[in-house]
Amino acid sequence: MRKGRNVPAQPLLSRQMTMKPTGVIDPQPMDEDKPREACGLFGAFGHPDAAKLCYFGIYALQHRGQESAGIAVTDNGAIDEYKGMGLVPDVFDMDVLDGLNGPTAIGHVRYSTTGSSIVANAQPLVVRHRNRAYAVAHNGNLVNAHTIKAELEEAGSIFQTTMDSEVFLHLFVRSLSLGFEEALKATVARMKGAFSMVVLTSRGEMIGIKDPHGFRPLCLGKLNGSWILASETCALDLVQAEFVRELEPGEIVIISKDGVKSIRTSTPKQRSFCIFEFIYFARPDSTFFGHNVYLTRKAHGRRLAEEAPVGADLVMPFPDSGVYAGLGYSEASGIPFETGMIRNHYVGRTFIQPTQSMRDFGVRVKLNPIKELLKGKDIIIIEDSIIRGTTAKTRVKALRELGVKRVHLRVSGPPHRFPCHYGIDFSTKGELIAAKMSVEELGRYLGLDSLAYLSLDGLLESTGIDNPADHFCKACFDGCYPVHFDENLSKHCMEVR
Structure with a gap:
């Protein structure tokens, strides 16, 4: 002892x-x-x-x-x-x-x-x-x-x-x-x-x-x-x-x-199985059903390039979530992949939060753009999800102020329109911005030149898993919940693990 x-x-x-x-x-x-x-x-x-x-x-x-x-x-x-x-x-x-x-x-x-x-x-x-x-x-x-x-x-x-x-x-x-x-x-x-x-x-x-x-x-x-x-x-x-x-x-x-x-x-x-393990949660060096997460996310990006092509000077992620799908999008489209945003890896959990008058600072301190690379360019940003839209809106605004000519956003999954009751932290529909707006409306709200999502069929098929619709929970995308729940009780549920 x-x-x-x-x-x-x-x-x-x-x-x-x-x-x-x-x-x-x-x-x-x-x-x-x-x-x-x-x-x-x-x-x-x-x-x-x-x-x-x-x-x-x-x-x-x-x-x-x-x-x-x-x-x-x-x-x-x-x-x-x-x-x-x-x-x-x-x-x-x-x-x-x-x-x-x-x-x-x-x-x-x-x-x-x-x-x-x-x-x-x-x-x-x-x-x-x-x-x-x-x-x-x-x-x-x-x-x-x-x-x-x-x-x-x-x-x-x-x-x-x-x-x-x-x-x-x-x-x-x-x-x-x-x-x-x-x-x-x-x-x-x-x-x-x-x-x-x-x-x-x-x-x-x-x-x-x-x-x-x-x-x-x-x-x-x-x-x-x-x-x-x-x-x-x-x-x-x-x-x-x-x-x-x-x-x-x-x-x-x-x-x-x-x-x-x-x-x-x-x-x-x-x-x-929660499809979001492949999209975002799991580490890219992990494997499920014999399929590597890194390679699956690249496949999502390639399929996204086929479904939602757009001309631009470069493809870039907001580190680190869109990196692997971004590589796949670049590979399929032939548009160069660049790391246009540099992440500060030393922003800890105890970082002093900015005051309301400095509300943009909390986002900027984590990611800083490479001005010389981005100014005057048409860019495609690859993201894996848009949940509440607050951070994305601030980042797009910052790019506009920097002098980026056109900003296109491509998301490597379908819109989140339904709450999750199985352990992910958006448990009410009101938190999900895609449930309130069409894709076109959301694109305007975020200040984008265009916005497109990967289709649900495209997401499932690009996992490479046989009969993928029989393997995954997709409730946050399609509202089809595998396990019944009482919505009234879920509002007062115990601590979620």
């Missing part, structure tokens, strides 16, 4: 190490016009440096959540945890990691889409029940969390957080009389919505869970004799683990000293 921790000498089922301060953090203030998902998951089973492995794993997944980070580790029948607000290297140091001992650990990076950004809601979430402890790390959103929570509270349950992840733990421990595996199956059967989870028990098991529709990613890897669970394959690459396979929709994987056991729950006829 690390000196100075306020931890009893005797082993407990759950020991909480000193955590980072509980200050509220404004999540990703410099990217307010980008959609944000919930979190990244990582787990390591049977490794002598499991906590350190988790540190590197969630470091690789930092793009999935910059609000908080945490690691829970099990050893000798106890679960230790450490978590705090901020980026992974800000929360953990070697002293902390040296104090997290045990052969099995799970880690979590978080971005909350609703509710308070406080350390009490950071994960993994640890509970004790009848001489055992359990920790859960969750990515997604339970659309029936509010209903289940009310039912459990009526039966006497006391909730410690505002996270829907806690609903899982309450359901699970109440079902343990059925047996461990049956309790897991019964709990998954009750939950509706999007959820990938990694669970740790004080007995030493590590469990991976994927919802029956397969909204959120989770894959299995192997590192010598150890097993790894991760949201994306890029995390496996960093720790030099071998990719084994992606978990199937509705699958529960139990990893113990006896090996890996797979339990299949009922699976719907149609998968509903």
